[in-house]
Amino acid sequence: MDGNECDSGEAMSFEIERKFLVINAGWRDYIEAETRLIQGYLTASGPVTVRVRLDATQAYLTLKSATTGISRREFEYPIPFADAETLLRELAVLPLIEKTRYRVRHGRHLWDLDVFVGENAGLVLAELELEHVAETFERPAWLGAEVSADPRYFNSQLAQHPYCRWEQSEQS
Template structure:
């Protein structure tokens, strides 16, 4: 069984940009509006994935990902996405032995920058980079599926 353990933080400042290892453009959309399962299609560069994610329990949830043909992904996003697409650039930054993924959102979520860290277990410790802001792991507004439904530009 695949369990995702992920912590999510706001990002402050631009100092992280000096540590970027790589970057990739992502477009993703959701195929269901079910509260118990998220079905996502993501195009990352020239690859595509279908992801099934269970309901978040704290910072954990079931996650299954499968590669799919990019043509299929484009059709699914165009024809079956139930909410607007999420557009972002993902930057990977290594800090103190951990690989962080920083998402700089575009479109309706422009201005939002989030850092995510996947952990091997709930008790795993990590060193906080200087550019790490407030933790938002348990704030559902920052879940990508909710950013598609209620984008950052609409927050008051």
């Protein structure tokens, strides 16, 4: 089994992700794709977070379990764009998360680099989804401290306590 199926053959969805601060712009030379994202949380605390995300043409509803180490269950479903806009406008925790996501290849891995704007401007995070918890990867020169276990950097938390409101001492 690959970790995404149980013995019954029933598909399960796991996300294994490591998250890091970005310390320089060296990654910009390796951009493969770029997407503007707006997302909001219908629930941002408790055992499950419920996120609505829009890009230029698609909308998704995502349910995520609490994080255990660097893994958690994640279920994502496409929803009508108009429904997503209504959910974000009427039901989401404010402020909404606004960012540009860049896909950047380093070694054999494709990284997601999120450059936040709006209430979280100034924050740049790199995320790497792994196949298994112990998977190794090449560490790029632009990668700073790991923040995978720091809940302040969870997008659901950034919606409730945006980066621009952090004290200077918290931003490291």
